[in-house]
Amino acid sequence: MKETKSYKVFKVVNVIILLLVVYITLFPFLNVVAQSFSGRAQIEAGQVTLIPKGFNVLTYKTILHDKTFWTSYRNTIVYTVVATFISIVMTTMFAYVLSKKRLMGRKFFTSLAIFTMFFNGGLIPNYILIKTLGMTNTIWAMVIPGAISIFNMLIMKSFFEGMPEELEEAASIDGSTTYGTLVRIILPLSKPILATMVLFYAVGNWNSWFGAFLYLDKSDMFPVTLYLRNLLAGATSGQSAGATGADDLTQIGANIKAVTMVLTVLPILMVYPFVQKYFVSGIMLGSVKQ
Amino acid sequence: MKQVVEVSKQTQELKVPIITTTKRSLVLKALKKDWQLYSLLILPIIYLVIFKYIPMIGNIIAFRRFIPGGNIFGEEWVGFRYIQMFIGDATFWHVFKNTLIMSSLTLLVCFPAPIIIALLLNEVKSKKFKKFVQTASYLPHFLSIVIISGMILQLTATNGALNSLIEFFGGKPILFMQDAKWFRPIYVGSEAWQTMGWGAILYLAALTNIDESLYEAAKMDGANRWKQTIHVTIPGILPTIITLLILNIGSIMAVGFEKVLLLYNPLNYETSDVISTYLFRVGLQSSNFSYATAIGLFESIIGLILVYSTNFLSKKYTDNGLW
Numbered sequence: 001m002k003e004t005k006s007y008k009v010f011k012v013v014n015v016i017i018l019l020l021v022v023y024i025t026l027f028p029f030l031n032v033v034a035q036s037f038s039g040r041a042q043i044e045a046g047q048v049t050l051i052p053k054g055f056n057v058l059t060y061k062t063i064l065h066d067k068t069f070w071t072s073y074r075n076t077i078v079y080t081v082v083a084t085f086i087s088i089v090m091t092t093m094f095a096y097v098l099s100k101k102r103l104m105g106r107k108f109f110t111s112l113a114i115f116t117m118f119f120n121g122g123l124i125p126n127y128i129l130i131k132t133l134g135m136t137n138t139i140w141a142m143v144i145p146g147a148i149s150i151f152n153m154l155i156m157k158s159f160f161e162g163m164p165e166e167l168e169e170a171a172s173i174d175g176s177t178t179y180g181t182l183v184r185i186i187l188p189l190s191k192p193i194l195a196t197m198v199l200f201y202a203v204g205n206w207n208s209w210f211g212a213f214l215y216l217d218k219s220d221m222f223p224v225t226l227y228l229r230n231l232l233a234g235a236t237s238g239q240s241a242g243a244t245g246a247d248d249l250t251q252i253g254a255n256i257k258a259v260t261m262v263l264t265v266l267p268i269l270m271v272y273p274f275v276q277k278y279f280v281s282g283i284m285l286g287s288v289k290q
Numbered sequence: 291m292k293q294v295v296e297v298s299k300q301t302q303e304l305k306v307p308i309i310t311t312t313k314r315s316l317v318l319k320a321l322k323k324d325w326q327l328y329s330l331l332i333l334p335i336i337y338l339v340i341f342k343y344i345p346m347i348g349n350i351i352a353f354r355r356f357i358p359g360g361n362i363f364g365e366e367w368v369g370f371r372y373i374q375m376f377i378g379d380a381t382f383w384h385v386f387k388n389t390l391i392m393s394s395l396t397l398l399v400c401f402p403a404p405i406i407i408a409l410l411l412n413e414v415k416s417k418k419f420k421k422f423v424q425t426a427s428y429l430p431h432f433l434s435i436v437i438i439s440g441m442i443l444q445l446t447a448t449n450g451a452l453n454s455l456i457e458f459f460g461g462k463p464i465l466f467m468q469d470a471k472w473f474r475p476i477y478v479g480s481e482a483w484q485t486m487g488w489g490a491i492l493y494l495a496a497l498t499n500i501d502e503s504l505y506e507a508a509k510m511d512g513a514n515r516w517k518q519t520i521h522v523t524i525p526g527i528l529p530t531i532i533t534l535l536i537l538n539i540g541s542i543m544a545v546g547f548e549k550v551l552l553l554y555n556p557l558n559y560e561t562s563d564v565i566s567t568y569l570f571r572v573g574l575q576s577s578n579f580s581y582a583t584a585i586g587l588f589e590s591i592i593g594l595i596l597v598y599s600t601n602f603l604s605k606k607y608t609d610n611g612l613w
Contacts, residue, residue: 018423022427029429093334097327119590120342123573128351273425
């Protein structure tokens with residue numbers, strides 16, 4: 001069938017609309033990057049949109065020499081690695097057991113988990129619990145409370161459910177224990193879902209700030225997101241970064257936020273092109289069995 | 291009636307011991323056979339109990355006096371004192387109204403946006419261009435809310451890009467974050483910016499599952515592309531739309547707490563303060579734990595009722611439900 005004239009017009013308009021969507025999506029990023037490399041005067045005059053003006057890297061130099069920044073960066077890495085590791089172990093165990101259809105009580109344990117998605121304790125009872133457990137100002141407050149995401153667990157569970165049962169039957173005839181089967185047979189075949197889970201948890205942990213805001217008081221324990229938050233809220237300023245002259249200080253004050261944003265988001269941007277497809281496939285898997 | 295009840299009671303009593311013994315032996319048998327599987331459940335269940343169910347029970351301090359450092363379930367019953375307190379609290383009703391307005395606006399704008407994007411992308415023939423648009427539009431989903439808020443603050447600053455645009459067209463710069471009337475548009479707009487690309491994924495997946503022969507049949511009947519969209523494409527993704535609508539309505543009370551907390555300031559409390567931020571200030575900044583818990587409990591119960599009732603209605607009328 002021949003395309004009508006109006007459909008041809010629509011196709012052109014469609015491309016323009018979608019390009020506009022891309023432009024709007026990327027604009028804030030490019031704007032932040034442009035500001036991070038610009039001079040104070042140009043930023044304050046509101047001249048910087050997509051291209052850096054009055055090129056200046058003083059703030060980058062200062063931040064990259066700032067010990068607090070590096071400490072918080074290191075903290076973020078430590079919290080992300082430890083939390084992701086704990087989450088993967090816990091989620092795998094939970095999902096694997098719940099994927100066994102013959103298991104007695106499976107339904108009960110599954111509903112026990114799912115109910116928490118729709119009703120949770122809320123901010124204050126959670127806060128009191130973490131305080132009572134003595135977890136404040138320890139790494140445990142960062143890595144334990146979010147150990148299992150039920151959403152992720154359900155995605156993993158539906159992946160395990162899709163595996164052929166003969167695999168495990170053969171293994172158990174050969175005398176393999178449940179643990180042995182899980183570690184030696186199931187997990188090596190589950191690499192795609194493990195990769196997806198690692199990414200889901202790692203990005204979530206890398207980006208989180210509120211737990212740290214609630215449960216950590218010592219600034220040398222802050223993750224980089226909280227460092228940035230305090231900067232945005234005006235709780236800290238460039239002065240702590242060890243600038244010398246007054247001119248330097250105003251320059252730093254003008255774009256320290258932009259620079260910190262760029263440096264915080266950089267690792268995510270670098271891995272994004274490669275990991276994006278795992279996220280999409282994970283979400284698809286989750287939507288099958290929601 | 292009474293007799294019937296009595297009789298059924300008797301038969302139940304007769305049956306009870308039999309059932310429990312068989313059940314008990316079944317449990318023992320299952321434990322013996324699958325103890326290794328059950329052992330893997332120990333840590334996850336302990337986790338659920340401590341970090342999910344104990345805080346749930348901890349909500350009881352909405353009805354009990356709580357002393358910081360004391361029993362996490364409170365010291366003594368005080369009845370509905372804290373419930374009465376927020377019912378009589380004008381600020382509570384103000385933030386309640388703000389929450390409803392903000393979440394309704396968000397639903398109104400951010401729910402259709404991904405559907406539109408998915409439909410537009412569906413008309414793109416070039417795979418490369420489609421991929422490019424998708425990859426770019428997913429990006430905000432991967433960023434920390436702190437970064438997103440930082441970007442919003444920068445764009446809306448006096449010397450930010452939005453004001454440059456306004457000045458370019460001869461307007462006067464606007465103090466966006468100092469003016470209460472701008473908070474809602476900024477919140478909802480940035481929410482749409484953040485979620486429209488990623489939200490389109492599920493619709494795009496549903497679109498690929500539509501039977502190609504339906505389009506052929508529609509073409510035979512002389513339907514143009516627009517009519518095909520109305521009669522084939524949209525009905526094809528309707529189940530997905532409804533499922534996501536249920537999820538969205540169910541969480542209508544949950545305005546992006548962290549985002550509001552990062553963005554708002556006393557100058558725009560009038561429109562920006564929502565239930566969760568209010569209870570955060572009441573509970574953690576003024577240490578009125580019980581009062582804040584009462585507010586939080588009220589909020590979660592409404593949320594729970596919303597999820598269950600939307601799911602019930604959807605199952606009844608569309609055969610589509612979450613469970």
